[in-house]
Amino acid sequence: MDFSTLASAFATTFTLHGLFFLCVGVAIGLLFGVMPGLGGPTALALLIPVTYSLEPFDAMLLAGGVMGAVSFGGSITAILLNTPGTAPNAATCFDGYPMAQQGRAGAALGASAAASALGGALGLITLLAVLPLAKVIVLSFGPAEFLMLALVGLAAVAMAARGKLLRGLVAAAFGLLLSFIGFDSVTGEVRFSGGLDYLWDGIELVPALVGIFALAQMFELGVKGVSVAKDDPDTPLDRVMSGVYACFKYWKTLLRGSVVGTLIGAVPGLGGTVASFLAYTATVQTSKDPDSFGRGNIEGVIAPEAANNARDGGSLIPTLAFGIPGGAETAVFLSILVLHGMTPGPAMLINNEHEIYGLIVAITISAILASVVGLALARWLRLVTKIDVRILVPIVAVVSLTGVYVLRNDFGDVIVCLLMGVVGYLMMRFDYSRLTLVTALVLGDILERSFHQTQMIYDGDMSAMFGRLPVQLLSLVLLVIVGLPFWRWFRQTQKARREVSSDAAS
């Protein structure tokens, strides 16, 4: 790594000219993040023609600004309205929204802003640190590892359904069933499409997520007829800062989220949604008080938001090592590079070092900038939770459905969104976990595909995959996840027994 190039990229960024492009990028990123359905890839694709006339470095600042800011923008609506602005923010809803309901929206926004900024910075530090090992990391994750990772994720949510195991299984099975609709990506056959062309590609993730969270929430609010924050405490501003402090207090959660985010980001084929969900479930799993999650535990906001921003750094690892995008956003970003005459590929880091470090700087600064803007606005943003439902519900419903439609210009997406809204609402009413459903929906496709691929690669002998070190490590994680609750239960019974016997002795 060349520190002088990094320093020069910083110097170029911190000019009036550089900051202008960065700020424009941040503003666009926040806006596209806040709009449910739209996200980073859409924003970047729309920016492509704008970057034609720009210098490559300015284009990097603009793109980096968007990439760094989108995820914090998406967390704002996730927290305030239970409406994830982008798909990865869905995990933030689980604890962010209960916090808003309890009148702690300021703290949740503060935590999200700080976690986004710190997660983004940690992700990029990790990126710079592991750049020499980039190729090894990318190449050590194949279909066998994907399969184990999907199993780890599913096991984690299954175990998170303590006490409601049957309901958890029903939700997970429903999610898996939904994920199997459409093309079997291995045989090319279309399954469960009911003769509808729309279902060839299966259930689209974004409309499903917007339905399950945003619309379901609007149905709930509409039926109850109250504003989001039930009571009306005049929340003081220091609550926002308390969220920021929480990030430092729960530094382990922050670090865990960032590591999970960077790692998942580094693996092409897994997206930010997988990153934030795994970070969330990992936090629930390792917490001493897992039952407090889903009820407004601030750690449930910190973990997915840190992961979501750290992923940006991670997804640059395969981009810089092989010129291969780590996710949809990086894919669009690569096409911007090509338009500016740069050739994505292993030589990029040598030929276009200045632009690449510019991008790294831009993503870091924009994550921080977006968070500062967010913190400054948090005081007013949280007022959203006090808006009358008769105004709020129609606005959010229209904006969500428009966002869903605009994404692919397909009315089928709107119908899926509405149907999933009904499903989500019923799940809320009858106390089924939406986290479980969504995780199964996200991981089902990866699970099925990597299972098929692993079988083909090892000629049907699945045991051969356990010869790989990453598979062995992930198997260990899987064992811990499944075993931990039993271990806890065992310890508790032992403790209870000791107490009983010591009571008896005294």
Added chain:
Amino acid sequence: MAAITRKAFLGASASLLLANCAPKAEEPWPRGRPLQFVVPFSAGSGFDSYVRALVAPLQAELGQGARVVPENVPGAGGSRGGGVVYRAKPDGYTIGMFNLPGATVSAVRGDRLPYELNRITWLANLGTDRYAVVVRAQSPLRSIEDVFALQRPLKLAQLGPNSSDYVCAQVAFGSFDRPYRIVTGYQGSSETTIAVLRGEVDASVRPISSVLSYVESGDVRLLLTLEDKPSVAGVPCSTDIGYPQLAALGLERMIGGPPDMADEIVARLSDVIVRAAHSEVYLAWARAARTEVNAIGADEAREKERELAAFYLGYRDMLALRG
């Protein structure tokens, strides 16, 4: 009262919307409305970069402040986007890229497509990407002869069974008459490249342009190119080793419009697309993207589509096998 007002409001907005969408008859094409350019894959894909790079030179060629708006309609291996173009009005305001020969093969296999391929109005073909057999640098397979001498089925990483990529691998290795197995389910061409690099498969049949930078960085090697004359130094081509028919394999960048477009609009569009594809801006992009642009107009593109259909029809039995 409130309901009536709302109804009136909705009615008024709907008619306003319709009025906006209706073509303004008095204005000559292509003025007044932006030209919608459908990309059948997501933003950032190979097809997407072809179109987005073409937008600026195409607008310049159209003149009169014309606007060209790329629109990604991904899904169903590119056929959803094709369906959108097929169903559009043939007024010259909706055109799109088509995934050929993937769509040709779907038609040959009798798969259901949301459009009739032979009714598409072909406007141009931006170029043909030739294929090559790729292995990773450390592979024990040093030449195509090593591949032929392999005592077990060769494992190939390819995109889904409905992709052009998969089809070319089937035709090539079917023609070699060697046992092979396709590992598929990879999402996008870069994942296929990574699969080769990871060594979980022996090889892959990939468009040459998509792997050239990896050849230069020393990560992969080419064993054989599927073309008439060798284009990569030191790598034999399929015609050299006695398979001249494989030179017909390629990934096309065909641009088409809805059925029954007016002849004068077809001629004009074909002309501006070919000129835009020969512009300095576009050629510079092509050089950076390591892709060969060799644009042909409407008549030749129509002929190309017919040739492809006849070619793949000859391989119908080979293509019916999956995996």
